[in-house]
Amino acid sequence: MSRPSAPPNILTAVLGKAVGWARTRSMWPASFGLACCAIEMMATGAAHNDLARFGMEVFRASPRQADLMIVAGRVSQKMAPVLRQVYDQMAEPKWVISMGACASTGGMFNNYALVQGVDQVVPVDVYVPGCPPGPQGLIHGILTLQNRISAGEYAVR
Amino acid sequence: MSNPPDIVTGETETYPQMGESEALPEPPEKPTPSRRRTLHDMWVSGTEAPVDTGRFTDEGAQEMLAEEEPDVLAGQRGTLVVDDYDEAAVSDEETQIVNMGPQHPATHGVLRLQLELEGETIRRVKPIIGYLHTGMERTGEALTFMQGPTNVTRMDYLSPFHNELCFSLAVERLLDLEVPPRARAIRILMTELNRVASHLLWAATTGLDIGALSMMIYGWREREACLAFFEKTTGLRMNHNYIRPGGVAADLPDGWEDDLVAIEETVLEGLADYEGLLMENPIFLERTQGVGVLTPEECYAYGVTGVLARASGIDFDIRKTFPYSGIEQYEFDVPTAEHGDVYDRFVLRFEEVRQSLGIVRQAAESMPLGDYRSEDRKVTPPPRARIDQSMEALIHHFKIFTEGFKVPEGEVYQAVESPRGELGMYIVSNGGAKPWRIHVRGPSFAHVQALPAMLTDSLIADTIAALASADPVMGDVDR
């Protein structure tokens, strides 16, 4: 998943950690809310379960200004090319959280209309299970991603 | 032609007979009228295409074309129902086609609108849907009637109880099954509370779209109180699978009366906040009055129901006209307005929240004691403890959960008043344990179709306000 670019030494290790820390502290999600999970994603950004304490309350409408795409909801066959296009428009470094059962595996809809798992279209970093995952689940997924980024695991795709 | 294996049991089953048995029909020979298919046929088979196929864009036949047939233009200009269209207002200046969505912060889900703009004025709107099509009607044919609510509850995901209620009422109509009074009261309690939660979310997102950013935070804050109650009762914040054919899945939890009193207080305080924030704000008034107007004729022609119809003056609420689940015993008003614009819809929805809280209070005060689900063991599974004691209970449990209960042959249409309008389900049963056909009539499907009528000759900024006021939920539209 991550490729080390140079043998680690004390300077780049500290710098790498600092960069990782900075990247996680203000990740801006691109709003890709599709279905029911989008409602829970919005609830996570609202007052009760506050995403702003992680620096993430700014859901950028334009993918070019975002670095995290939370695919919240079921991805239909018609939406898959749009998903890929939005993902391609994001600038590196970018991460993808697949939120919910439908985004991760197709969920309960194992039929002709849905892409069975959004990892068939974009590479996914964290899968958050649930139908829909509550705000605590989504925040756990986000924190998992943040810990991995801080540790330098998801540096280069 | 071999049948595909059943996704639930894994076995290949033959379809039961519906009538006379005859050989499977041959597929039709003439080409389908989709423009791209006909071009493909023409190229492949060398036959002449009956339809002019040279006009579609590179992206497909569903796009808005720069030049269109006159009757298609009428649909996109919102003039199919000639009620208030002003011919003289259209001029021949240059226009451009602009695409909005499907990934867009303000389209309330994955709706794609193609707008033909003349400056800032909209001349044509073409809604393109299908980006959330989940094949739920097909999946519904593979699930038993007991599993049905899990499927339909995810269609209109902002008011899952209404979907479940509609499905359960339709199935109970086919079964000719009466649910006990406590179950009926619990159903009304949960659906009316869901209406409150849905309208709060609508107010939050519409406020955000119009520019009242704090509305977003306030609306979600009050909604959390309702969702906490839902989680306590059903186990889930959303998509509950609680209202099932035969009753409800579990009884109300301890302390529910106090919870409801607290919810009513919180929401009413919040409502006072919202009305103080919005209803006399001059910017809000400018952005909402006279915007997104639908006339009653257009409502009849497009099948627009719910708050949109009542805002235009049509006094139609299924809870009063075709009452269901014992709602006629509660006293509540159904407000109507006359202008049919976004402001009226705000007023009506806030008033509906108050009326729904009144129904919830009445249901809580007069909650009958008794069973929360029907005693008919052929439909409702027995309590888990009985399975150890009684052979019959074990067999009933086994049959219901593996094969499902059989529903007599027939077809029925059942409608409920969801926060968006008339939510209807048309269920056809062939006597088996799974529905032969389940079709959901989502209110948002008709409302999205009425967007050209609402938006033509208005400014592009009004698109957001009008679309938000129509409260479309794309799960309902695309299913």
Next chain:
Amino acid sequence: MTRDAALSHDALAEQFPAAEFGESYGQRIVRVPRKDLVAFVAAARDIGFRMFIDVCGVDYLRRSPRFEVVIELLSLEPPSRLRILVGVPGDDPSLPSITGVFAGADFYERETYDMFGIVFEGHPDLTRILLPDDWEGHPLRKDAPVGAVPVQFKGSNQAT
């Protein structure tokens, strides 16, 4: 459960002798041959069923006619529903479109075409609506597969 109050259908029954009125679980239904459909729907609208509600299709597979298109209308004064059932044969799946009578039938007929392949003659823009343009097949037909993938492992050959 209340029964829906009935609007007087005598005028319709006189004008269209081929229409068969009936009842299904307390709801008024009428089976109309497809050549009379547009005139019947217009007449129903004129006697009071002004609100358009729904158009959908059903595939009965081994019945003749194979498909059925169901049109649901609503009258507000007096409150009453009417369900119109039109049989559509499988070898000639076409029937006239009612978009001239109710503008709202537009999207519904496109969806029925998309899901079943039933062609509505006279529809202004009969293209796919829920599925991508270049989709082949009509998924709600009973002889179309559900399209399930093997669940246990995506690469395996076993279904579920």
